[in-house]
Amino acid sequence: MSDISSHGGSGGGPSGRIGIGLDLDATHLKILEVLRDNGRISVSSLAERVGISRANAYTRFEALRADGVIKRFTAEIDHVRTGLGITALIFVTVRQQMWRQFRAELARMPEVEYCAITTGQHDAMIQVRMADVAEVHTMVTDRLANIPAVKATETVFILDEVLKRPYVLPSDRDKTRPARRPVQEEQRGDVPLGKMRFVGAAEGRAALRKDD
């Protein structure tokens, strides 16, 4: 029923799945839901919260781990308390064919919490945590700008982290939007033209997903 599978979109027969991975059912998702907010819960408590037996919980728990659905368990900390209360986003334009170098340099930067390759005007977004604003400036000018692979950077500061969920699940959707009444017709077409804008990949970048 509520099976979720990232494969098997098209082609194949009734059981047209690739042999890799696990089929996640509603129970698996419920486990992931509990673990999201309480990663240190015992498997026994997990079992009763989910409403399954302990043995079943152990089996599924282990399967999720072994299959790589759960990559690791971790903590969430208060960065202000650890002394790294300044957060910045650095948008980086990377010189073509120098991605390997860029990634190598990135690995040597422990203050980088997150880095993603993006479409749009820039090529990558880096999130860093620092003790103060000056350190961000030093990092960008002394370290990032000196990497040949880095063509340009643009830095913005994070003033407030409004929302930070460890992860989202497909099952979340059904809960927050209980019964979508079909009175959407009057809302349809109300989107002010030009209010939103999608940004494709920068022109220099190789083929991405389609456009550009």
Added chain:
Amino acid sequence: MSDISSHGGSGGGPSGRIGIGLDLDATHLKILEVLRDNGRISVSSLAERVGISRANAYTRFEALRADGVIKRFTAEIDHVRTGLGITALIFVTVRQQMWRQFRAELARMPEVEYCAITTGQHDAMIQVRMADVAEVHTMVTDRLANIPAVKATETVFILDEVLKRPYVLPSDRDKTRPARRPVQEEQRGDVPLGKMRFVGAAEGRAALRKDD
């Protein structure tokens, strides 16, 4: 020695700390280091990894939790496996004095994993996880654009998440950069002018953390 405190920067006497919070020493940081990669480790194992007694580990562990340095424990999952393999960043320009409404609407969006208020051209950055690109489009046009508080959006897609650390710690810095040899002089001044750019708050924005 390696005490880290976000308070007590200026003023106060020798022990000029505000009464809030805990002084984190090197041992606390080591605990956070272990917990970052193994959030489900037992306190006993934690104790021997850190090199302290079991009782001490319990005390410090509890203190970190009670003090809010550790906010919660959680898991890290593979979003492709759960069926939400498409990640997008939506940069939002928020209409003045409508932050409250914006935040309220945000809480009703379960697919939003992260939202931060930023300086720069836009006012907020939202990260969402979706099953496919079409869903991102629907979310932006049907849901976000219909919020009066939202003046404009700009969407980019994440092609690859190169690096994703649960968190960074001040103690990370000392490790990855072992002995910085002082041969920086020839690198100094090499930063191409105009290579990087800092972006301040949008001119329209008034007080940062709490207008609306």
Added chain:
DNA sequence: GTTGAAATTAGTACGAA
């Protein structure tokens, strides 16, 4: 997929250094 009972481990409460 479930239950129950043994073995192990975790969490707590002391006193001593």
Added chain:
DNA sequence: TTCGTACTAATTTCAAC
């Protein structure tokens, strides 16, 4: 503060149903 030990409670493992 930190450590070491003993005590109690809980969890994991393994068995059979």
